[in-house]
Amino acid sequence: MKEIRWHGRGGQGGFTASRLLGIAASVHGGKHALAFPSFGPERRGAPVLAFTKIDETKIHDRSEVQESDFVVVMDETLIVPGFEKGIKPGACVLINTQDVSQYAEQLKDFELKGIDATSLAMEVLGRPITNTAMYGALAAASGLVSKEAAIASIHTEMKPKLAQLNEQIVEKAFELMNN
Amino acid sequence: MKNNKVFISGDEAVAQGVRLSRPHVVAAYPITPQTITVERLSEMVEAGEMDAEYMHVESEHSAISATMGASAVGARTFTASSSQGLLYMAEGLHYCSGGRWPVVMMNANRSVALPWSIYGDQRDSLSLLDSGWIQVYVEDAQEALDMIIQAYKIAEHKDVLTPMMVNLDGFILTHTYELVEIPDQEMVDHFLPAFETPNKMSFENPKNLGFSSRPDDNTEFKYQQNEAMFNAIDVIHKTDKDFADMFGRKYHGMVEEYMCEDADVVLVALGSVCGTVRVVIDKMRAEGKKVGLLKIRYMRPFPVEEVKDLAKRVKAIGVIDKDISFGYEGTVYTNVNSAISQIDKYVFKSNFVGGLGGRDITKAEIEDMYNKLYAGLENKSEETVEFFSLNVESND
Numbered sequence: 001m002k003e004i005r006w007h008g009r010g011g012q013g014g015f016t017a018s019r020l021l022g023i024a025a026s027v028h029g030g031k032h033a034l035a036f037p038s039f040g041p042e043r044r045g046a047p048v049l050a051f052t053k054i055d056e057t058k059i060h061d062r063s064e065v066q067e068s069d070f071v072v073v074m075d076e077t078l079i080v081p082g083f084e085k086g087i088k089p090g091a092c093v094l095i096n097t098q099d100v101s102q103y104a105e106q107l108k109d110f111e112l113k114g115i116d117a118t119s120l121a122m123e124v125l126g127r128p129i130t131n132t133a134m135y136g137a138l139a140a141a142s143g144l145v146s147k148e149a150a151i152a153s154i155h156t157e158m159k160p161k162l163a164q165l166n167e168q169i170v171e172k173a174f175e176l177m178n179n
Numbered sequence: 180m181k182n183n184k185v186f187i188s189g190d191e192a193v194a195q196g197v198r199l200s201r202p203h204v205v206a207a208y209p210i211t212p213q214t215i216t217v218e219r220l221s222e223m224v225e226a227g228e229m230d231a232e233y234m235h236v237e238s239e240h241s242a243i244s245a246t247m248g249a250s251a252v253g254a255r256t257f258t259a260s261s262s263q264g265l266l267y268m269a270e271g272l273h274y275c276s277g278g279r280w281p282v283v284m285m286n287a288n289r290s291v292a293l294p295w296s297i298y299g300d301q302r303d304s305l306s307l308l309d310s311g312w313i314q315v316y317v318e319d320a321q322e323a324l325d326m327i328i329q330a331y332k333i334a335e336h337k338d339v340l341t342p343m344m345v346n347l348d349g350f351i352l353t354h355t356y357e358l359v360e361i362p363d364q365e366m367v368d369h370f371l372p373a374f375e376t377p378n379k380m381s382f383e384n385p386k387n388l389g390f391s392s393r394p395d396d397n398t399e400f401k402y403q404q405n406e407a408m409f410n411a412i413d414v415i416h417k418t419d420k421d422f423a424d425m426f427g428r429k430y431h432g433m434v435e436e437y438m439c440e441d442a443d444v445v446l447v448a449l450g451s452v453c454g455t456v457r458v459v460i461d462k463m464r465a466e467g468k469k470v471g472l473l474k475i476r477y478m479r480p481f482p483v484e485e486v487k488d489l490a491k492r493v494k495a496i497g498v499i500d501k502d503i504s505f506g507y508e509g510t511v512y513t514n515v516n517s518a519i520s521q522i523d524k525y526v527f528k529s530n531f532v533g534g535l536g537g538r539d540i541t542k543a544e545i546e547d548m549y550n551k552l553y554a555g556l557e558n559k560s561e562e563t564v565e566f567f568s569l570n571v572e573s574n575d
Binding site for chain 1: 184186348350351355357452454455457539540542
């Protein structure tokens with residue numbers, strides 16, 4: 001089983017991204033998935049977590065995610081002391097940043113990857129909504145789901161006009177990560 | 180048949196199950212973590228996807244009253260609640276079962292105040308075992324959807340005519356998204372025909388319903404209610420089989436055994452934690468430990484025969500309770516223990532109380548329970564009741 005932890009702030013769409021990944025893996029990928037938010041009340045701007053579990057077979061394990069294989073950070077101000085707890089050594093940590101090297105010391109036990117998702121979102125959407133950029137970047141970096149499945153999940157979940165824009169974002173995120 | 184699998188939450192799965200069951204009346208008051216279910220239902224009624232009356236009520240007490248009234252005129256009804264809301268319905272729950280109105284309810288299992296908590300445990304519904312409702316507990320979103328459909332078939336059966344509560348763990352099931360197959364409407368219509376009841380309030384055939392009784396006949400009403408609950412056992416098994424024949428998913432009726440054929444040590448549990456127990460069993464089995472799970476699906480009627488049958492075959496039984504009856508032990512344990520006491524054999528027994536107010540139950544904790552059962556068995560211990568992973572000093 002692969003376990004993915006999403007860091008965002010309330011309103012940034014982290015839980016939507018966790019669900020998109022679940023849809024791509026299960027509905028369009030033939031695997032099984034669970035997606036869930038950190039349970040409880042949410043407030044705009046407050047730090048929130050979301051999780052996706054992906055496996056080849058039905059997922060029975062309903063306990064909380066304790067050791068993540070992949071971590072996605074949509075807002076780098078969320079990388080605070082203690083952030084590294086609950087991440088498997090060597091796991092991929094994907095950060096929305098212009099300079100990922102600044103985290104090399106604090107997150108030395110992990111494979112760090114960076115993408116300037118905010119600029120990408122501004123370019124396509126005209127708004128700093130980075131969830132689909134980070135989702136595309138994770139799909140590209142991890143191989144958890146194919147690009148086709150990632151795009152299909154966006155069309156499953158979003159209305160056509162929004163889906164078109166977010167498809168572009170996923171395409172560009174794949175280009176950026178593969179360069 | 181086209182693949183109709185969608186990635187939805189447990190709350191949404193319940194709403195889909197309700198839509199497919201074609202109730203005439205939905206009356207519910209929103210409460211976390213049930214809210215999404217009633218929001219979806221109200222949206223579906225508004226959009227004309229459901230031909231139902233959605234009654235906006237001012238409280239849970241009114242919700243159960245409205246569904247009872249509608250059921251009395253022969254309508255198929257649905258309500259949903261959780262925690263404090265369910266307890267606010269408590270008076271009506273007895274009224275409804277005594278009136279033999281087969282209302283179906285979804286309960287999102289949630290802790291009970293104080294301390295105030297929106298998170299999950301099973302203290303709400305287990306405190307209402309005596310309210311005369313059939314109670315089933317599900318393990319995932321698919322089972323939640325399927326059991327809503329089955330619930331109408333069971334509750335409305337002429338030999339049962341008893342309301343039914345479908346329980347799913349708050350957040351762990353209500354707010355987790357997973358792959359769920361949506362059954363075909365035509366097949367559901369075939370499986371679940373229109374509601375017919377002999378207890379109908381109508382001008383054509385006037386009857387006295389919801390009446391009072393005197394001491395010389397009350398016991399007989401309660402006796403018949405109890406008999407109806409026992410009648411439900413056969414109906415539950417038949418419904419499970421018919422459902423499997425039509426939809427290809429089997430839940431095994433009153434209980435489901437996992438790896439119990441040759442098991443020495445077994446955990447008994449309700450709801451979503453059963454899934455995590457399965458994962459631990461697979462790991463321990465690979466290490467040569469003969470461990471198993473008894474998933475209790477129905478708490479009322481209680482699976483007495485299934486528990487006795489298991490107790491005859493195994494050496495130690497542990498019960499996980501996301502519940503505590505203060506001054507005694509977990510309520511599931513009390514019920515299981517009562518069944519075990521009917522057989523003449525030493526079985527080491529232990530009650531593990533925890534997971535209260537939303538606390539995670541980890542794989543390590545479950546493995547620890549199995550190891551404690553092995554240790555108790557080896558020492559021929561008396562039964563033990565413990566709060567597991569307690570962060571304050573225990574008096575034991």
